[in-house]
Amino acid sequence: MPAPESKEPKVEIKDEKMTDANTVEKPKSPEEIASLVLNDIKQNFGFLEKAAVNFEPRFSMRVLRGLGNLRRRLTPDILVNAVDAAYPSPSHRSAALILKYLGKEVSGMEIDESSSSSSTPAVLPEIDIYLLVLLQVFLLDQGDIAKLNSFNDEAITILRGYNRRTLDALAAKMWFYYAHGKELDKQLVELRPLLLAVLRTSTLRHDTETRAMLTTLLLRNYLHTQAISQAHQLVLKADFPESAATSVVARYLYYVGRIKAIQLDYSAANESLIGAIRKAPQTSYAAGFLQAAHKLKVIIELLMGDIPERSLFRETMYEKALSPYMELVKAVRIGEVPQFSEAIEKYGAVFKKDGTYMLILRLRQNVIKTGIRMMSLSYSKISLRDICIRLHLDSEESAEYIVAKAIRDGVIEATIDHEKGFMQSKEILDIYSTQEPNMAFHERIKFCISLHNESVKAMRYPMNQHRVELKNVEEAREREKELASEIQEGDIEDEDGDFDGL
Amino acid sequence: MSQKSFETRARELASAFAAKDYERCSHLLPPLKVVLSQLNILVPLLSSDLGLLAVARDILEIGALTAIFLRDDLLFSRYIAQLSPFYAMKDKIHPPSSNEKKLIALRLLLLLSKNDIAEFHTELETLEDEADKDVYIRYPVMLERWLMEGSYDKVWKATTQRSEVPAEEFAIFADVSIANCGGTQNRWY
Numbered sequence: 001m002p003a004p005e006s007k008e009p010k011v012e013i014k015d016e017k018m019t020d021a022n023t024v025e026k027p028k029s030p031e032e033i034a035s036l037v038l039n040d041i042k043q044n045f046g047f048l049e050k051a052a053v054n055f056e057p058r059f060s061m062r063v064l065r066g067l068g069n070l071r072r073r074l075t076p077d078i079l080v081n082a083v084d085a086a087y088p089s090p091s092h093r094s095a096a097l098i099l100k101y102l103g104k105e106v107s108g109m110e111i112d113e114s115s116s117s118s119s120t121p122a123v124l125p126e127i128d129i130y131l132l133v134l135l136q137v138f139l140l141d142q143g144d145i146a147k148l149n150s151f152n153d154e155a156i157t158i159l160r161g162y163n164r165r166t167l168d169a170l171a172a173k174m175w176f177y178y179a180h181g182k183e184l185d186k187q188l189v190e191l192r193p194l195l196l197a198v199l200r201t202s203t204l205r206h207d208t209e210t211r212a213m214l215t216t217l218l219l220r221n222y223l224h225t226q227a228i229s230q231a232h233q234l235v236l237k238a239d240f241p242e243s244a245a246t247s248v249v250a251r252y253l254y255y256v257g258r259i260k261a262i263q264l265d266y267s268a269a270n271e272s273l274i275g276a277i278r279k280a281p282q283t284s285y286a287a288g289f290l291q292a293a294h295k296l297k298v299i300i301e302l303l304m305g306d307i308p309e310r311s312l313f314r315e316t317m318y319e320k321a322l323s324p325y326m327e328l329v330k331a332v333r334i335g336e337v338p339q340f341s342e343a344i345e346k347y348g349a350v351f352k353k354d355g356t357y358m359l360i361l362r363l364r365q366n367v368i369k370t371g372i373r374m375m376s377l378s379y380s381k382i383s384l385r386d387i388c389i390r391l392h393l394d395s396e397e398s399a400e401y402i403v404a405k406a407i408r409d410g411v412i413e414a415t416i417d418h419e420k421g422f423m424q425s426k427e428i429l430d431i432y433s434t435q436e437p438n439m440a441f442h443e444r445i446k447f448c449i450s451l452h453n454e455s456v457k458a459m460r461y462p463m464n465q466h467r468v469e470l471k472n473v474e475e476a477r478e479r480e481k482e483l484a485s486e487i488q489e490g491d492i493e494d495e496d497g498d499f500d501g502l
Numbered sequence: 503m504s505q506k507s508f509e510t511r512a513r514e515l516a517s518a519f520a521a522k523d524y525e526r527c528s529h530l531l532p533p534l535k536v537v538l539s540q541l542n543i544l545v546p547l548l549s550s551d552l553g554l555l556a557v558a559r560d561i562l563e564i565g566a567l568t569a570i571f572l573r574d575d576l577l578f579s580r581y582i583a584q585l586s587p588f589y590a591m592k593d594k595i596h597p598p599s600s601n602e603k604k605l606i607a608l609r610l611l612l613l614l615s616k617n618d619i620a621e622f623h624t625e626l627e628t629l630e631d632e633a634d635k636d637v638y639i640r641y642p643v644m645l646e647r648w649l650m651e652g653s654y655d656k657v658w659k660a661t662t663q664r665s666e667v668p669a670e671e672f673a674i675f676a677d678v679s680i681a682n683c684g685g686t687q688n689r690w691y
Contacts, residue, residue: 226627226628262623262624264623365647365650365652368651368652401653401654402653405651405654
């Protein structure tokens with residue numbers, strides 16, 4: 001399954017970029033960097049507060065967007081300082097938990113007694129969860145899976161104690177890392193009941209972000225254990241909130257595309273994958289995901305009888321990852337069966353790892369079909385024996401059957417002369433006399449319209465904005481009234497003036 | 503019903519199946535399934551007795567094979583559905599089933615003969631690595647490939663010549679698939 005790598009390369013690339021950034025900012029001392037990071041975190045607290053007070057989810061989204069940048073610079077000391085800044089006392093439940101997993105328990109314990117009696121002022125849940133997510137990321141990057149999982153279990157109980165809609169985006173993130181940790185620990189099947197239960201809860205609470213995230217997590221879980229029919233059932237039964245964060249939507253579409261591809265619904269799969277690729281962030285951060293999606297899309301395009309564009313294979317982001325697929329495309333394009341088998345043999349392990357192997361095996365018939373089509377285009381009349389030799393088939397009889405099937409499937413326009421043993425191609429139709437241009441045109445119009453609709457839907461309408469406008473309108477009206485009265489008064493003067501002028 | 507009479511009944515079923523008396527099997531099976539559900543092993547749980555689960559699985563497998571010989575597609579599909587949770591936890595049930603691959607291959611063949619290709623591939627995807635190695639599973643996989651590319655002569659050979667068929671149960675589907683490709687061929691000539 002390609003999805004697990006889809007994250008790992010992401011991390012790698014980030015690391016690379018990080019080293020670049022480091023070389024540029026070398027003069028800064030570690031302390032300076034630490035204080036900068038701490039400032040960033042504190043600034044994020046401010047955003048989270050804004051998000052909670054104004055009920056404006058985009059502030060929390062903004063904070064989460066900075067997470068990838070932040071995670072590489074985290075150190076235990078920074079986290080301890082952040083905890084100090086966020087919580088009134090280290091005896092706070094989450095603070096104690098975080099400190100415990102950072103191995104700084106002792107310092108917290110000393111103050112514990114003095115402050116536990118005083119009423120602990122509430123910490124904003126958003127900030128609370130944000131710090132927990134930070135620690136999740138930190139532990140994940142440290143690679144200590146067992147520690148991460150035990151922390152996750154405790155953090156999740158804290159999360160489930162809250163029920164706030166302003167928390168949704170953060171909660172979704174937390175569930176993501178939770179599931180990721182369990183997956184690394186190979187507890188996929190054990191994880192399912194919990195995920196399903198949380199999906200139910202989030203649906204009842206209209207918690208769009210968590211719902212979307214859990215649906216994708218479950219799909220991923222099912223696909224990992226090859227439970228395709230369950231995944232399909234989930235897609236059918238649980239409807240996916242379209243208003244979720246685009247990165248989650250992209251991931252969802254990718255999984256749907258996978259399921260559809262397995263079930264031979266190639267055009268639907270292709271549509272999903274185009275959506276996934278377009279919605280995914282087009283930066284090097286998402287390179288792993290984009291590579292996986294493109295791999296699958298190449299195969300699906302081939303299965304549909306199309307040839308993927310060559311420029312795709314030249315892009316630096318995909319060049320290396322897609323090179324085995326390039327070989328396949330070459331073989332399918334010219335319809336050479338031996339070359340195709342060679343490519344499968346050579347890169348079989350890669351394809352198996354990507355989870356595309358079974359799909360690629362289905363391509364064999366396409367290779368043969370393309371071969372026949374090429375032949376029917378080049379020759380107006382060709383003997384079955386020649387077809388047999390060119391396609392490396394076992395017998396003339398096979399060739400006849402295969403050509404017959406190609407004719408029936410509408411791959412070529414030809415007739416077979418059984419007695420004399422040849423294939424006679426019909427004149428090539430003028431494509432503009434068929435429905436084809438209409439269909440293509442319709443496709444494009446449909447796409448444009450849906451793009452327009454989506455962008456209209458994606459526009460933001462800030463809350464209470466209309467009141468400001470109303471106020472403005474009222475002011476304008478008053479100004480107008482003033483103006484009107486001034487004009488009335490001024491009229492007379494003006495008239496006088498006019499006379500003066502004359 | 504006591505456990506002992508359950509075991510004798512199970513043995514009775516096995517001997518009837520070995521003697522190819524499928525009619526008798528079909529009479530023995532329903533009451534046995536009632537017993538299985540009374541013993542709480544019709545659906546395997548982690549809490550159920552693992553030794554008994556193997557017996558239950560064998561009974562259901564005999565049921566599935568009997569259904570094939572009696573040419574009852576629906577009954578076969580039901581048995582396969584009941585067996586799938588057993589196969590899902592196969593690393594816990596000992597001894598491992600000798601019929602598992604055969605039954606999965608038969609199910610693939612059934613799907614193929616019904617022209618339910620989408621389901622066929624979904625099922626196939628769950629197997630992944632075993633597909634090319636196992637002699638039973640290879641059979642429906644190759645049939646599908648030949649049908650799709652149009653090598654009907656190979657399909658014909660694989661289904662009509664007894665030497666090409668991996669087990670006698672598979673031959674039962676032969677006439678179905680011949681009817682299938684015959685039907686498609688007739689349309690062109």
